[in-house]
Amino acid sequence: MAKFKETTRVIVPGQTYAGIDDVIAEPIERDLFKTPRWWWIALSIALPIAGLWVFSVFWLITHGIGIFGNNQPVAWAYPIVNFVWWIGIGHAGTLISAVLLLFRQQWRTSINRAAEAMTLFAVVNAGLYPILHLGRPWVFYWLFPYPNTQGLWPQFRSPLDWDLFAIGTYASVSALFWYIGLIPDFASLRDRAKGSFMQWFYGLLSLGWTGSAKAWQRYGRAYLILGAVSFPLVLSVHSTIALDFSVAQLPGWNNTILPPYFVAGAVFAGFAFVLILMIPLRKAYGLKHVITMNHLENSAKMMLATGMIVLYGYALELFMGWYSGVEFERYTYWSRVFGDHGWAFWLLIFFNGLMIQPLWFKSVRTNTKWLFFIAVMVSIGMWLERFVIVIVSLTTDFMPSSWGDFHATFWDRSLYFGTFGVFFTLWLLFIRLFPAIASSEMKELVHHDNSHGHSEVHS
């Protein structure tokens, strides 16, 4: 190929259907021993970290949740912070797949598949935290309202039970959406397969897809319906999580702005993570002509917009805390900013507030190094945000006699660190075995590009 030039178009012009297939399928069809070295190196880093996670879970189950730093009054700590952090990341995936689909935004097409996978793996990590946090995780199914002889019935007024349904729905709809999108691509992998194992493997996954007009028509229908089903999930899942906090009387948790501001924060963190994953992926797989600057810049814009909403949330929280005139509310926000854990607040403002401001400039939004750097900063900032809301609010609540402090233990940290291993192991397997780009949808884009001339594709 001639020397590659960056573009702000959705895809580089002059692509063909076969070319798209080659580019997307090539890394998957490669012989096992010809897998690029960076992939093996990455896997050999991710796997031991995932192992640390497995060991931490083992230790947790054998020793109980006393291994965490949780105490009274800080009864919710790292597991909840990490839970909210991971599930927030998933939101960009859903937004890209569902909302941008319904708004007919073409730039979603080359990144939706990978973003959906990101959602799924993030939800896996997130969903396990509340279960592990139960104390007796092996009876987690008691949360379900099922007929039993023990006289058990879940407390439906508890948002923790709403969580079960919110996450359960989210995980199942996301998995379904992702899988349905994959079917035609599995079928083309099956048809291209040279070995009988690959043919069998992808044949099994493609569920007998024939590519008939009828199949396509039903596929389109199903995809749109799932898009419409996922749409409200973008709002509802993180709102439910906001309610985990805000239905409590605790100052710092009970602000009514929490639901929309959590949703914005989730999308914010999610787009940051999309950039963290896409920038290396497009480089490693040579996908710069399908994941173009256009995608990166749009993700950066989404990050900036939601980041500004999040900043509005921070400002409003402080203002309302003061405006309430209630002693406890005021003290909570005062100590959030100037108290013992004030450093976390100021770091959070630095990461989430200051670091995103360069995104106002196009030169930053189209510079992959800057984008990657800012995205990492935002991810740290969003973790700190949850740390501030969950832990710092709990340390100083109403009665000074019941105040306390929190110190994380080794297991708090190892369980969090371990989730990165789990995530990246799944991610590496995904990009090795599954088409990371929706090739059938890309072909539609190519068709559109070829038949509608060379005008800039924007909306």
Place this chain on the structure above:
Amino acid sequence: MNSASISSINRIQLIALIIGIVGLLAAALGAFNDTTSFMQAYLLAYLFWIGLSLGGFPLLLTQHIAGGSWGATIRRPLEAAMMVLPVMALLFVPIVLGMSHLYPWLSSDYLAIHPTVAAKAEYLNQTWFIIRAIIYFVLWILGAWFFVKTGSQQDSDKKNAKKLQLRMGKSSVPWFIIYFVTMTLASVDWGMSITPVWYSGIYGTMFITIQTISTLSLVIISLIYIAKTEGLIDKLLTTKRLQDLGNFLMAYIIFWAYVNFAQLIIIWSNNITETNTWYLVRFEEPWRSVSLFLLFFGFFATLAILISRWVKRKRSALGIVSIWAFFVQLLFTFYVIIPAFERIGFVFHWLDLALFLGIGGIWVASYIFQLKSRPIVPINDPRLEGIIEVENHG
């Protein structure tokens, strides 16, 4: 605009002006009798009608940042609505004069028995209330003026149309921030502080939602009406664009319900004395019926109708739904403001209607004046390039 449309909207303008003047005169008579009820009714009508001007901000800015050709179609009505702001700034004077009838935090007796309100006297005091209002109006009028001026420049300067469009697009982002911040604070000042003990973080967002829905409904109604006589609007208001507007309306109505649900569930489960009063009043008759009406007819029924594609693609149907959505938001504003005054007995006062018509008549007349003063379609908007010529011949 052509002469047929001018004469048809001239008639509406005249009627609105007469209703406005009669309404205000009648209300002025009432003011001598019952100043408190007058002020309450005035604030209610004022907040609703200024919302129609301010709702122009989120919609105009959104279409400048993201909009396709549908944005160019709704630009002029939005700009006209925003240009009523100077008139509304004048109409704010009576609120300042009569504020002691509205805001209990002005009374030292009240402060003496409400320590949490006395604690925020640095914010809630007459001087700062007025200074903040001046700042809001200066910024809002400046914003409206900027977009209208740049738009007019674009109308006369086809060569630089693209450049001017880009300038408006870029300026929209800072104006969005300004609007959000000022509107949040204004809603605290003018609405929330009627019950000074009470507070809710989402209140500003709730006001922004009311404004967006009511302005969008008004724009849809205006366009459908003007399309009857104005050929260009008639051609631009295709079923697809109509459906886009209908979808927008539906999305905002869902968001409105979401905002209210969030506030309700949090305040209800918190159940603390500072904040639960809001719902304690509204969960008892007569407000209980209003709450249920808003839930079932204002939200569920409207949503059920708006989900239909047929409704969104048909002018008369979407027009009726928009009128309905407009009145639901009016009722909702009533429901947000009036219970705070703890009126005894029948909650609806005749002055509420008189001032709604009085201020509304003036607002509508000024809106039509603005609508007439400039071309109804921003003919040089680059997003209409190729559409107007083609559709004119097609």
